[in-house]
Amino acid sequence: MTLTFEVDPAVDRTLRDGMLSLWADVSNAGGAVGFVPPVTPDEIRPALLKHLVAMTEGGTRLLVGRDEDGEVAATAFFTFNTHPLMTHWVWLYTVMVHPRHQGKGYGADLMAAAERTARTAPGFEAIEAIRLTCRGGTGVDGFYAKAGYKEVGRVPDAIRVAPGDDRDDIIMLLPLN
Template sequence: MPLTFTLDPAVTPALRDGVLDLWTDVSLAGGAVGFVPPVTREEIRPELVRHLVAMAEGRTRLLVGHDADGRVAATAFLTFNTHRLMTHWLWLYTVMVHPRHQGQGYGRDLLAAAADAARTCEGIEAIRLTCRGGTGLERFYASCGYKEVGRVPGAIRVAPGDDRDDVFMLLPLT
């Protein structure tokens, strides 16, 4: 059964907790979403609060996918540029699909829904995102239409002696 996507949902305690649970579960499963295991909900919470503040300030929009049971199963945060020369594209952050739903095409569905959401934003012509090298994510994003446009070798240190590339990807919307 497909996910049901909502852009700019009301931020209720249930939604907040659902996103926090998703972020924790994805991180614990080894997902490249800003943390490495072991990590706790309480360690992730301040980063979620930063995203929620950006939403309240109108700088970020949340796209959330719910599964058939109504649980938060996927998210992506669309963040507008504040630099006056870069307002024609936005960032896609914290792209997550719950581990129990991976391999079912929901990641592709999430990226398609994010592109559709970006197209509703006035003046937005492209989406940029970054991903952690060495995880296969750049191949996945490329299969969804994104093009690698840059790479910073060793920019992400996930552990001592384990540095990964920071890979920049772009999806033109026009």
């Protein structure tokens, strides 16, 4: 089985609730997506709403992956740069695969779909690279490296997970040309 990916799906209550559940489940399983467990969907809601508002304003695009049951199983948000000297690359945020689907290759499928979107989807014509950041100490930088991303910077101890537990903020880039 594989995931079915869609760019810019219509956001309704089912999709919104599915993304909230996904984000909470990933966070509570130890995923480095902006929260530290335990966290509830209600605590995540303001962060999701920021993404959704940015989508309505045209600065953010959503890639969603659904499993064979049609459930939200993966997401990635693209955010376009507004700085006139940086419009040739896009940020990739909130990259997640549901814990029940991890280990099946769906993460690689999500990253391939994100790359394909940046290369071919309408509105991405000027994009030459995808940039993302990830939390050090999780091993996820190795996952992104397997997807073709290169580490291009690191801010030591920029992410405070808990008192005495500071992690590097790792900056990674995937050139598209």
